[in-house]
Amino acid sequence: MLTSQTNFIIALIFLAIGSIGSLAFRKKDSISNIWGNTFAAAGSAFGLLAAARTLFLNDIFSFSLPSTFPILSFSFKMDYLSAFFVFVISLIALLTSVYGMGYVKHYYRKYDIGSLGFFYNAFIAGMLLVVTANNALFFLIVWEIMTLASYFLVIFERNEPKNIEAGSLYFIMTHIGTAFIILAFLLLYKSTGSFDFEVIKNSAGLISPLTKDIVFVLAFIGFGTKAGIIPFHIWLPSxxxxxxxxxxxxxxxxxxxxxxxxxxxxxxxxxxNTPLWWGIIMLLVGSISSLLGVLYALSAHDIKKLLAYHSIENIGIILLGLGSTLAFTALGLNSLAIVALIAALFHTLNHAVFKALLFMGAGSVISKTHTRNIEEYGGLIKLMPYTAFFFLIGSMAISALPPFNGFASEWLTFQSLFAGIQSSNMIAEWSFVIAAGSLAFTGGLAAACFVKVFGVTFLARSRSEEASHASESSISLKVSMAILSILTLVFGVLAGTVATSLSKVSESLNTLKGSGVAATIQNLSMTTQNVFASVSMPGILLGLLIIITVTVLIVNFISRKQKEITGITWDCGTKPSPRAEITATGFSRSIVTIFRGILQPTKQTDIEYHDANSRYFPKTRTVNLETTDIYKKYFYSPIHKLIIKVSQYVKKVQSGNVNAYVLYIFIVLIILLISGVIK
Amino acid sequence: MITFFAWIIQIILVPVLSPLFVGIIRKIKARFQNRKGASIFQPYRDLRKLFGKDEVISKDASWIFKYMPFILFGTTLIVGLSLPMFTTFLKTNLTGDFLVVIYLLAFGTFFLALAGIDAGSAFGGFGSSREMTISALAEGGLIFSMLTLAIVAHSTNLNQIAISISSLPLRSFMPIILSFIGFFIALLAETGRFPFDNPATHLELTMIHEAMILEYSGKRLAVIEWAAANKQLIFLALGANLFFPWGIANSLSITAVFAGIIIFLIKLLILSVSIAVLESGMAKYRFFRLPDLLFTSFIISVIAIGIII
Incomplete structure (x- = not known):
């Protein structure tokens, strides 16, 4: 057996071959596609092996390559935490590569497949390096590789001006985030004299509390921009x-x-020794992100935009777990902190699985209908039965319905929030109450949103010509979606086992070392100091299967003599047409109206008449329903206005007059001289 | 041996009793309206009648429409056997968690709403939209009212909650009563009673549950009606046994079990009467006034939690 380190290096080499090879074969679309995705899949498979060896056989490694720059070293480290993230990245990348082999086909002769393969492999490699980099400068380099590769993937369909716009927004936002990250690393360097994570960790005692707080704020904004927490998320939905x-x-x-x-x-x-308020800030930001994320998702009608908003919601849920962890460590409740961290990590894994599944389902539908607007779908369950089934499983998982994996991690998150409500600190308690409340509403709203998506996309009659001629996707799409669907169920049913493995990851962290005795999680039964809760996911699955099967059998036996006649849907005597069906806008309108304080829906109506003088016979009516983005209105546009205003003032300095510039230089020189003398 | 029989009773109790309580509430309401009303056993006869009818299935409907009734019924059964009914010794660590119960019921609602859209009628779609709106908003109040109890009991296990609350001194019942008010509002919303939904209507402006199942007939309609009755009984049992768990059999003896069943029935009867009285005394609310009521339910439960912590 190869060691974890060898596996990891092989993975990187494969990804490098994949990216360069697909550029080399760019003249031939099909070879380039197969080359790029095959090597991406192989690289991910080796990444998976490396992570599995570290996680299950304790094969931790670290190594560094020499560099010619003095403070930069290319050092890697794979501990349990890195291994967990390498596992998640490789698992999803493996399946998206299999999916890509079939999916990319519809870009043939339209776009450059070679560069897609190049950036795709670079993107995966970048992510693998980000979670294993052990030096801040090296980290920034690979972070930039990941960001730039993903930027070029965002603008891949470059003929659509909207995509270029989305790419630019992403580029700007993520680099503002990177600026904050650089500042945070510089502050750490100033206090500890090193960019090496290991050294910073060992001399963390030198960092003053104030510096720590500033680092927290900077890192929270910087990495939060990438994670997509509200209000730094605006790049994500586009x-x-x-x-x-x-x-x-x-x-x-x-x-x-x-x-x-x-x-x-x-x-x-x-x-x-993190202070309590870090955790509380995270809990509150998590609550806002999860609730607003799902509300914006409800008002979105672009299927991928809707899923993107759900990512914001789920990042919020992960933050609830993470915020609880921080709050518990500050309160000295380390065993609860471990439970909360397991919840956060578990939801990270689960969200990766079901969100990838949902995006693949959406991609499968888009490749057949050529639109992202869900109002133009309908009735696809009969034309694309496999895609529909897999998408349904993803929808159930993201709506936290048992026995799928989303329920298991949300249950753990709920339990840690409940435990937090009983902690003995007033401010913390109420933050936990707010967090639990937002999670409770989020679950219900997510279910409503996915009834909307699934119902409008797959059920009833087709609403457009394109949708009525759709057909099932190719085998590579089906296989990758099927595997993800199975994983959704497996991670749900075996939640206890997964949670036990994750407790190893949690306990390996510096702050939580050797504190996992009081909390035991086995078979998802949780016992902490004075809280007891348990649930058996296999029990739920078996119970549902048995009872539903028995019900079907009994009912069919009782009514075996009765006939089932097929007829048309009753619609008050009229012939049912697609126009009678509910639309996505109509479905979510009542929730949008209820939350009008937040979503601020607007309505524009326009009527065109046959005869403009006698306004009795309208020819067409258009109603445009939209929601306002409050974060844009109250956060970004004031900032935008401020910058413009300041720039106007600064412009006055730059007059274009050379004499004035000479004067500036003279003044600066004098100031420098004076300050030099005074010193 | 007693445990075995107790389990049998536990499993069949919900489906056997649920139509009866539908009948009882209808009967009391009829009396308030100065009508004689049908017998309290009429719902059983309705079910038998429906099982004997042929059914029409829309040609636009998919397998979701065909299997939804069984999924809905199955979830209510599995929830039914996880609850403390007449005893607490049938404590199950498998599915006896209150979050599991709430999310299993949401499982059923999810499919119910999908099936409403499936046939592609104008009625089904808006029924689903309304149902999901109300159940999403009711979830906060529902979870938090039970959370109040869970904090008192230091456990989210329903049987454990019933045991702990029954040994609680009377003076500390203030937050329990408050959270019961929150729970009761959520109960009315989840079981489709006034002022949220009119269980007897077939007018498109007012119906929610009925709109979703308009396309159903025959055996599938029977199964749905039965599942709805089960859900109502589940909520009555939760209200009776979590918030007022006195008289529930804590030990494994025939007398205790027998007394437990009798007291359980009496408590259910009291709750049914109060629902019927409430329904007779008030009108259905306009749809957009319902969120206020549901948020009230949530806030009341938050206050109850605030008293405890």
Whole structure:
């Protein structure tokens, strides 16, 4: 057996071959596609092996390559936490690569497949390196590789001006985030004199509390921008839909989790003795992100944009777990902190699985109907039965319905929030109440949203010509979706086993070392100091299967003589047409109206008359229903206005007059001289 | 041996009793309206009649429409056997968690709403939209009212909650009563009673549950009606046994079990009467006034939690 380190290096080599090879074969679309995706799949498979060896056979490794620069070293480290994230990234990348082999076909002769393969492989390699880099400068380099590769994937369909716009927004936002990250690393360097994570960790005692707080704020904004927490998320709902669907699956399922990885790495591993308010800030931001994320998702009608908003919601749920962890460590309740961290990690894994599944389902539908607008779908369950079934499983998982995996991690998150409500600190208690409340509403609203998506997309009659001629997708799409669906169920049913493995990851972190005695999680039965809760996921699955089967058999036996006649749907005597069906807008309108304080729906009506003078016979009526983005209105446009205003003032300095410039230089020189003398 | 029989009773109790309580509430309402009303056993006869009818299935419907009734019925059964009914010794660590119960019921609602859209009629779609709106908003109040109890009991296990609350001194019942008010509002919303939904209507402006199942007939309609009755009984049992768990059999003896069943029935009867009285005394609310009521349910439960912590 190869060691974990060898596996990891092989993975990187494969990805490099994949990216260069697909560029080399760019003249021939099909070879380039197969080359790029095969090597991406092989690389991910080796990444998976490396992570599995580290996680299950304790094969931890670290190594560094020499560099010619003085403070930069290419050092890698794969501990349990890195291995967990390498596992998630490789798992999803493996399946998206299989999916990509079939999916990319519909880009043939339209776009450059070679560059897609190049950036796709570079993107996966970038993510693998981000979670294993052990030096801040090296980290920034690979972070940039990941960001730039994903930027080029976002603008891949470059003939659509909207995609270029989305790409630019992503580019700007993510680099503002990177600026904050660089500042945070520089502050750490100033206090500890090193960019090496290991050294920073060992000399973390030198960092003053104030510096730590500033680092927290900077890192929270910087990595939070990548994770897509509200209000730094504006790039996410436009960038994720723009990319090809298998890339969207990677971006939404995995890339935004690198932000979560760095949260855990910095706040729970590198910096010790974190104050309580960090956790509380995270809980509150998580509550806002989850609730607003699902509300915006409800008002979205672009299927991929909707899924992107759900990523924001799920990042919020992960933050609830992570915030509880931080709060518990600050309160000295380390065993509860472990439970909460397991919840956060578990949801990270689960969200990656079901979100990738949903994006693949969406991609399958888009490739057949050529639109992302769900109002133009309908009736696809009969034309694409497999896609519909897999999408249904993903929808159930994301709506936290048992026995799928989403329920297991949300249950654990709920339990840690409940435990937090009983902690003995007033401010913490009420933050936990708010967090639990937002999670409770989020679950219900997510279910409503997925009834909307699934119902409008797959059920009833087709609403457009394209949708009525759709056909089932190719085998590579079906296989990858099937595997993800099975994983959704397996991670749900075997939640106890998964949670036990994750407790090993949690206990390996510096802050939580050797504190996992009081909390036991086995078979998802949780016993902590004074809380007891348990649930058996296999029990739920078996119970549902047995009872539903028995019910079907008994009912069919009782009514065996009765006939089933097929007829048309009753619609008050009229012939049912697609126009009678509920639309996505109509479905979510009541929830949008109820939350009008937040969503601020607008309505524009326009009527065109046959005769403009006698306004009795309208020819066409258009009603335009929209929701306002409050974060744009109250957060980004004031900032935008401020910058413009300041720039106007600054412009006055830059008059274009050379004499004035000479004067400036003279003044600066004098100031420098004076300051030099005074010193 | 007693445990075995107790389990049998536990499993069949919900489906056997649920139509009866539908009948009882209808009967009391009829009396309030100065009508004689049908017998309290009429719902059983309705079920038998429906099982004997042929059914028409829309040609636009998919397998979701065909299997939804069984999924809905199955979830209510599995929830029914996880609850404390007449005893607490049938404590199950498998599915006896209150979050499991809430999310299993949501499982059924999810498919119910999908089936409403499936046939592609104008009625089914808006019924689903309304149902999902109300159940999403009711979830906060539902979870938090039970959370109040879970905090008192230090467990989210329903049987454990019933045991702990029954040994609680009377003076500390203030938050329990508050959270019961929150729960009761959520109960009315989830079981489709006034002021949320009119269980007897067939007018498109007012119906929610009925709109979703308009396309059903025959045996599938029977199964849905039965599942709805089960769900109502489940909520009555939760209200009776979590918030007022006195008289529930804590030990494994025939007398205790017998007394447990009798007291359980009496408590259910009291709750049914109060629902019927409430329904007779008030009108259905306009749809967009319902969120206020549901948020009230949530806030009341938050206050109850605030008293405890």
């Amino acid at each position: 960038a994720h839909p723009a990319a090809p669907s298998h890339v969207s699956a990677l971006m939404s399922g995995v890339m935004i989790k690198t932000g979560i990885y760095m949260f855990i790495r910095i706040f729970l591993d590198i910096l010790p």
